[in-house]
Amino acid sequence: MISLSSYLFISFTLFIAGIAVMIARKNIIAMMLGIELILNSAALNFAAYTRFINNNLEGHLMSLFIIVIAAAEAAVGLAIVIRFFQIKETIHIDDAAQLQS
Amino acid sequence: MFENILFFLSAALCIIGAAGVVFSKNLMHACVLLLASLFGIAGLYAVIGADFLAAAQLVIYAGGVVILMLFAVMLTGGSSDNSNKFGIEKIPAMGSTKTYVIAGFSVLVISFTVLKLMANFMKSYTKGELPAFSSTVEKIGTLLVTDHVLAFEISSILLLGALVGAAVIARPRKG
Numbered sequence: 001m002i003s004l005s006s007y008l009f010i011s012f013t014l015f016i017a018g019i020a021v022m023i024a025r026k027n028i029i030a031m032m033l034g035i036e037l038i039l040n041s042a043a044l045n046f047a048a049y050t051r052f053i054n055n056n057l058e059g060h061l062m063s064l065f066i067i068v069i070a071a072a073e074a075a076v077g078l079a080i081v082i083r084f085f086q087i088k089e090t091i092h093i094d095d096a097a098q099l100q101s
Numbered sequence: 102m103f104e105n106i107l108f109f110l111s112a113a114l115c116i117i118g119a120a121g122v123v124f125s126k127n128l129m130h131a132c133v134l135l136l137a138s139l140f141g142i143a144g145l146y147a148v149i150g151a152d153f154l155a156a157a158q159l160v161i162y163a164g165g166v167v168i169l170m171l172f173a174v175m176l177t178g179g180s181s182d183n184s185n186k187f188g189i190e191k192i193p194a195m196g197s198t199k200t201y202v203i204a205g206f207s208v209l210v211i212s213f214t215v216l217k218l219m220a221n222f223m224k225s226y227t228k229g230e231l232p233a234f235s236s237t238v239e240k241i242g243t244l245l246v247t248d249h250v251l252a253f254e255i256s257s258i259l260l261l262g263a264l265v266g267a268a269v270i271a272r273p274r275k276g
Contacts, residue, residue, distance in 0.1 A: 013119060040139065048149065051150065074166045
């Protein structure tokens, strides 16, 4: 039951959920939740492939770097969101239409 | 047996949490459901023997990223209420029959193609028994400072830059 295809199915479900969140939501923070789901599905794919195909640890390292990059992306993205809220008083994505306020 | 139970629990938690992120209307609930989904992914890592990865997932995501998201939600005052009961904002094409017919045909064609392409691939890589568990922390540490030392150092510089950049962007400005 614990096979590569079940892991790929779970990862596919997470990816579709992330894409649906990014398309359907208009809130910037909600879209960042979708990005986290997509990054996690990619990391899960790396770990599953390295476990079931060649059983070395390269995929684990790649998943670790994905986690690091996701943390950096969340920090900078949320700083941008908070700054945007200070300027525009909203976090709707359609209000972010110009670069300089 | 224990591995199967852990796998099913983690997979159910993961998928239900992801579906909750899609369908919940309240942004705070979406953050907490994302936390449930990330716990499920940590369980899935533990099932395939990636113990260090599961611990890092729990520490960094549950302790860092989701708390950061919750802080941002609270600082920006939650979500506005112009969405339907699935948490999805209304767009003009929603609700007309033509949209659903086209979407149904697209789903059929795409899923048929993807399954056809992946059938042989999935069949050729199924293995029955998992090997015995061995800790991966020592091997990951050795690999991280020998083979992948350049990526390790670059990620440290990336984290420093992200931290300084976040502090610079979010600081209050005069005038």
